[in-house]
Every structure is written in C-alpha cells, then in structure tokens.
Amino acid sequence: MLVDSVREKIDTWVSGIIGARLPPRIRDFKVVRDPIHDFIRLHPHEVAILDCPLLQRLRRIRQNALAYFVYPGMHHTRFEHSLGVAHVADLMASALQEFYPNEVTPHVRASVRLAALLHDVGHVFFSHLGETLLEEEYGDLFADLANETVDGTPRLLEGLDIAEILSYLIITSGPFKGYLEQALALNPGRENLRLANIESTEVARLVIGKVRDERDRFKADIIHGSMDADKIDYFMRDCHYSGIRAEVDASRLINTLRILSSPDWPRALTVSGTALHHLEQILMTKLLLYTSVYQHHKVRATEAAVRTIYRKLRERRGTLRHKPLEFAEFTDFLRIDDSQFFVWVGQENGLEELVNQLASRQLLKRSLVLCRQSVDYPSRFNFLRFALPAETTPSSVRRVEQGIYDSIAAPHKVDRDSLVLDFPPLPDADREAAQIFIQATKEAQPEALKELLPTDDWLRSYAVNKYRAHVFYVSEEDKRLAAAHAAESAFQAEEVRLTPLARTLAHIGD
Amino acid sequence: MITAGETTRAEKTFAFLSLLVAYLPEDHYTADASKWATAISDLRIMYEAVYPHLFRWLHFRHMPRADSYSPEVSNFLSFLQFADATAVHNPGFMTMEFGPNTRQVLRERFERSFSSEDIGAIKEMSGKMVSKLGVSPKNGVSLSS
Numbered sequence: 001m002l003v004d005s006v007r008e009k010i011d012t013w014v015s016g017i018i019g020a021r022l023p024p025r026i027r028d029f030k031v032v033r034d035p036i037h038d039f040i041r042l043h044p045h046e047v048a049i050l051d052c053p054l055l056q057r058l059r060r061i062r063q064n065a066l067a068y069f070v071y072p073g074m075h076h077t078r079f080e081h082s083l084g085v086a087h088v089a090d091l092m093a094s095a096l097q098e099f100y101p102n103e104v105t106p107h108v109r110a111s112v113r114l115a116a117l118l119h120d121v122g123h124v125f126f127s128h129l130g131e132t133l134l135e136e137e138y139g140d141l142f143a144d145l146a147n148e149t150v151d152g153t154p155r156l157l158e159g160l161d162i163a164e165i166l167s168y169l170i171i172t173s174g175p176f177k178g179y180l181e182q183a184l185a186l187n188p189g190r191e192n193l194r195l196a197n198i199e200s201t202e203v204a205r206l207v208i209g210k211v212r213d214e215r216d217r218f219k220a221d222i223i224h225g226s227m228d229a230d231k232i233d234y235f236m237r238d239c240h241y242s243g244i245r246a247e248v249d250a251s252r253l254i255n256t257l258r259i260l261s262s263p264d265w266p267r268a269l270t271v272s273g274t275a276l277h278h279l280e281q282i283l284m285t286k287l288l289l290y291t292s293v294y295q296h297h298k299v300r301a302t303e304a305a306v307r308t309i310y311r312k313l314r315e316r317r318g319t320l321r322h323k324p325l326e327f328a329e330f331t332d333f334l335r336i337d338d339s340q341f342f343v344w345v346g347q348e349n350g351l352e353e354l355v356n357q358l359a360s361r362q363l364l365k366r367s368l369v370l371c372r373q374s375v376d377y378p379s380r381f382n383f384l385r386f387a388l389p390a391e392t393t394p395s396s397v398r399r400v401e402q403g404i405y406d407s408i409a410a411p412h413k414v415d416r417d418s419l420v421l422d423f424p425p426l427p428d429a430d431r432e433a434a435q436i437f438i439q440a441t442k443e444a445q446p447e448a449l450k451e452l453l454p455t456d457d458w459l460r461s462y463a464v465n466k467y468r469a470h471v472f473y474v475s476e477e478d479k480r481l482a483a484a485h486a487a488e489s490a491f492q493a494e495e496v497r498l499t500p501l502a503r504t505l506a507h508i509g510d
Numbered sequence: 511m512i513t514a515g516e517t518t519r520a521e522k523t524f525a526f527l528s529l530l531v532a533y534l535p536e537d538h539y540t541a542d543a544s545k546w547a548t549a550i551s552d553l554r555i556m557y558e559a560v561y562p563h564l565f566r567w568l569h570f571r572h573m574p575r576a577d578s579y580s581p582e583v584s585n586f587l588s589f590l591q592f593a594d595a596t597a598v599h600n601p602g603f604m605t606m607e608f609g610p611n612t613r614q615v616l617r618e619r620f621e622r623s624f625s626s627e628d629i630g631a632i633k634e635m636s637g638k639m640v641s642k643l644g645v646s647p648k649n650g651v652s653l654s655s
Contacts, residue, residue: 159571380593431579434544
C-alpha cells in the first residue's frame with residue numbers, strides 16, 4: 001500500500017523533529033494577546049502541545065508567503081493563525097453548547113480546539129506557494145494516495161489539499177501520537193475535560209473534515225467545513241494585516257450557528273436565516289482578498305521568482321550543499337521554512353544573485369495583462385487551454401513562452417527565466433453554495449445556500465471578470481514593450497488574439 | 511521538468527471534461543456547478559473500475575444530502591465561462607447555455623487526446639449524464655446574438 005510507505009517517511013521526519021523532547025508540565029492557563037481576537041486563552045495541555053517543535057515550526061511559515069513585498073504588514077504566520085482558529089472554533093462550539101449541551105460537551109470543545117491548533121501542521125515553506133511546488137513534483141503520488149483506503153475508510157484523503165493530507169498524516173504519526181498522549185496525561189487541567197480520551201485519529205479526522213459518524217458532522221464543520229473557523233480567522237487576519245477595509249461580522253455569524261435537526265440529515269453545522277447576508281459578506285470578502293491580495297500582480301511576480309529559483313534548484317540536483325533543497329523526498333518540503341529557504345538557497349553556487357534580487361524586491365514586471373476584456377471574443381475560446389489549474393504548466397504555455405523567448409532573447413541578452421507566463425487559478429464558491437445549509441427554524445426543511453441565493457453563479461461571474469493572467473518580463477520598459485509585441489505574435493500563432501488593452505493594463509505603450 | 515510537448519495532469523482532466531461536454535446532445539442545462547460535479551461523481555462510481563485513468567485526477571467532496579463539490583469541475587466551468595463558451599442566465603429558469611459551436615470545437619480539439627475505446631466510453635458517459643443535468647428549453651437570451 002502506498003499509504004504505508006508515505007507514513008513511514010512522515011514518521012521518520014516527525015521523529016527527527018520531536019527527537020527526545022518531552023512535553024512540559026504547565027501549571028496553569030496561559031493567555032496570549034492577539035491583534036484580531038484580543039485575549040486567547042490556552043489550556044495547560046494546549047500550551048504543552050504548542051511547545052512541540054512541530055507547532056513552533058509554524059512561527060517560521062508566513063500565512064501568505066511573500067505577500068509582504070506588496071502589503072508590508074502581511075508578516076503574520078501560520079502559528080498565530082492556528083491560535084486564532086482555536087479561539088474562533090471555541091467561540092463556535094461555545095455558541096452551540098448553549099443550545100445542545102448534551103452534544104457539545106467540554107470534551108467536544110477540547111477536541112475541536114486541539115484540531116484547530118493542529119490543523120496547519122502540514123504546511124510547507126511559503127504556505128500555498130510551496131504547496132503548488134510540492135504538487136508539481138509529487139502530485140501523482142498524492143493523487144494516488146487520495147484514491148486509497150486509509151485508516152479503514154475508502155478515499156479518506158480525497159478532495160483535500162496536500163497540506164491537509166500532510167496534517168492528517170503528521171497528527172496520526174506514531175511519534176506525534178506519543179507526544180500528544182504524554183502532553184494530555186501530564187496536563188489534565190482543572191476542568192473535567194476527560195482529556196485522556198482524546199485520540200489523535202479523531203482529532204486528525206476533524207482537521208480534514210471527515211467524521212466516522214454523520215452525527216458528529218458539526219464538529220468537523222467547525223474546523224473544515226464550508227464556513228469554518230479557519231476561514232473566519234484567515235479572512236479577518238488577512239484583512240487586518242493587509243489593511244484592506246473589509247469586514248467579517250464573525251460574532252453575528254457565530255451567534256446564528258445551529259446543528260441541523262431534520263430527521264435523516266447529517267448533524268451538520270447550519271445557520272438560521274438571519275445569517276444570509278453575513279454569509280454573502282464572507283464570500284464577497286473571499287473574492288476581494290483573491291483579487292486584491294492573493295492574485296495581486298506583484299504577489300504573483302514574487303511567486304514567479306520563487307518558481308524560477310525552484311527550477312534552478314532542480315537543474316542542480318545532486319550537487320547542492322543543502323540536501324533538502326534537492327526535494328528528493330516529499331518530506332524535504334517540510335524540512336525547510338521561509339527563512340531557511342532564503343539562507344540556504346543564498347549559499348548555493350550560482351543562486352545568490354537570484355535570491356538577492358528577490359530579497360531586495362527586484363521583481364519581473366508586466367508586459368501584458370490577459371483578461372476577459374483584453375482577449376478578443378472569438379479567440380477567448382482558444383485561451384482556455386492556457387488557463388488550466390496552476391499546479392501544472394500546460395504545454396501550450398511552454399510553447400508560447402518559447403516562442404516569445406526565441407524572438408527576444410538574443411537581442412536582449414536575458415536569461416530564460418526572465419520571462420514568465422502566469423495563469424493564476426480561479427477562486428470559486430461552489431462548495432460553500434452547495435454545502436452550507438440554512439434552516440430557518442427547527443421544524444423547517446434545510447435548504448442549501450444556492451437554493452436561496454445563486455451564490456456560486458454570481459461569484460463565478462465576479463471571479464471570471466476580475467481574472468488576470470500575466471506575461472512578466474524584465475523591468476526596462478523598452479524591453480517589456482518588445483516582449484509584449486513578441487507575446488502578441490506568439491499568442492496569435494496559438495489563435496489567441498489580444499486587444500490593445502492587454503498592453504494598456506500593463507502600463508506600457510508604443 | 512515539463513517539456514513543451516508533454517501533456518499534464520490538468521490538461522488530461524480538462525480534455526476529459528471537455529469531451530463529456532462535447533458529446534452532450536443539447537446546449538441548454540439547468541444544472542449548476544455542484545449538480546455537474548454530482549453527475550460526474552456518479553459517472554465515476556459507474557465507470558472507474560474499467561477506466562480509472564479518466565478519473566485519476568478528478569476529486570470530489572461529498573456531504574450527505576448535499577450536492578458534491580469538485581475543484582476540477584469548478585475550474586473547468588469557470589474557464590468555459592471566461593471564454594464565453596457558456597453563459598449563465600436566470601438560474602430559476604436556465605443555468606447554463608453552451609455557445610453555438612462550443613460542443614463541436616471541444617470535440618475537434620480533444621478527441622485526438624483519447625483512444626477510440628476511451629471515446630466510446632466517454633460518449634456513453636455523456637449520454638448517462640444528461641438526465642442529471644436537466645435539459646432546459648432555450649430561453650430568450652442567446653450566446654449567438
């Protein structure tokens with residue numbers, strides 16, 4: 001079984017990180033001051049678990065990779081986000097406990113909080129950017145793993161991001177299980193939480209949103225649902241640190257939470273009808289963050305720079321000084337954090353300049369902007385084959401890149417990596433629309449969000465109209481103009497006709 | 511490293527979804543994205559044992575009593591809309607309409623990516639999928655206008 005060999009590698013990595021370290025005994029609650037949620041209260045066992053090097057590692061992985069090159073405040077990390085998710089998850093569980101005291105017990109709250117603290121433990125350096133590199137390299141392995149039976153459940157890991165799969169495998173790894181059991185035993189706490197009964201497998205299942213019994217669905221929904229604590233925290237946190245003026249009325253939403261109570265339905269998280277416009281607000285915030293932050297052209301340029309460095313590392317495989325940079329195993333992606341990436345790559349022969357350029361924000365600039373308005377209507381159809389999901393580079397993109405490069409490389413004397421075609425993925429709200437249920441009253445029939453509002457359709461329309469792909473090139477304007485002309489011809493050869501707007505949006509012109 | 515001529519996972523998935531659409535008999539459907547995902551997920555249950563390579567990179571998230579979600583299907587439908595290959599009208603009446611040449615163009619473009627055996631199977635799958643997509647009467651708005 002593939003899963004056994006993957007588990008073995010994860011166990012080795014986790015064991016190396018934890019080593020002989022034992023969880024500490026913590027005398028009392030700790031309180032952390034957080035800019036988003038103010039005071040976050042942590043139980044002794046949670047502090048002991050946070051002390052584990054696996055969790056401390058998240059302090060060195062920024063939530064949004066290199067977005068701080070564009071939004072200078074965006075230095076926040078996966079660590080503080082994990083604390084925030086634990087806080088929001090507890091608020092959600094607490095709001096439910098008032099209505100369902102027999103189901104939402106202190107033990108359930110403790111499990112949910114623990115899952116929240118651990119949910120991002122599988123993130124690699126540069127968060128989702130690193131994850132796309134991992135997917136490019138090991139996508140087949142994880143696609144096959146998703147189709148396997150894991151822990152007795154067929155296709156348990158299907159439909160998950162690779163970081164989520166890694167989180168599951170890390171939490172259920174032998175060495176971490178041992179650490180967790182010791183942490184719980186040493187820190188029973190003053191409240192009657194029955195901590196000793198918390199199993200790492202159950203916590204891990206909450207992290208990936210897959211429960212054994214549909215009566216427990218709401219617990220997983222709090223951590224990995226369509227309106228979970230993860231989303232609420234990262235929307236609030238990303239807005240705060242980017243400075244973008246968007247609001248998520250988390251308190252209002254949390255206070256409308258209920259558990260589906262219709263016969264034959266899963267006990268899923270639901271909201272009362274009054275929460276509709278708060279859900280809309282959250283989904284709009286998601287789209288706003290995509291267009292303003294995650295897919296900002298300069299953020300994409302930083303990602304292009306990292307991809308270039310990654311390609312160079314692959315070309316030098318077998319000769320690198322820092323072995324994890326060879327990415328010979330998928331666990332090598334976990335061995336590196338954001339800072340190490342800069343330091344280690346900077347120590348590799350011939351890569352210092354590239355790293356220095358990135359660190360000093362010398363980024364590629366736009367030569368063309370490809371969007372719905374700048375690709376001529378009849379040929380927009382041909383554009384389809386370029387704009388495929390980002391984890392792999394379509395062959396059509398390679399052809400156009402080569403076509404542009406062939407016509408401008410010699411006169412400009414530039415490196416092949418100075419030219420990048422960038423096609424970001426499109427955000428969607430389909431899952432939220434289909435899998436968030438509204439139940440107006442206890443007796444009312446639950447309705448999917450999409451039955452009340454065509455959220456998926458209007459958010460898709462919004463996303464499609466805001467979509468921007470780019471041709472990036474060196475900063476000199478005359479060269480960018482030449483690249484724009486070459487790109488227009490190369491796209492024309494692929495039967496994609498661009499309008500003058502493609503150059504106008506890139507702020508270059510004849 | 512991917513070379514210029516190599517077909518990637520995303521391209522294979524896109525080609526398969528494109529042909530499923532290409533062999534549909536009509537242009538107008540009431541299904542929204544999650545109904546599409548559900549219909550294709552049902553096809554996987556029926557055909558995966560014989561044609562695992564067609565479904566290898568398609569993933570779904572299921573929830574009892576809810577329609578399925580597939581990131582790959584979502585992306586596919588979004589990019590069709592980007593290209594004006596589809597339009598979405600009043601969802602109470604008609605959700606999705608393919609452009610006048612969409613199915614033909616998809617067929618011409620992607621048939622060569624598959625063996626004749628695969629094509630036969632995909633045609634059969636399209637036929638089975640139709641009833642789940644809800645063929646809609648054409649409304650007053652047309653992509654060709």
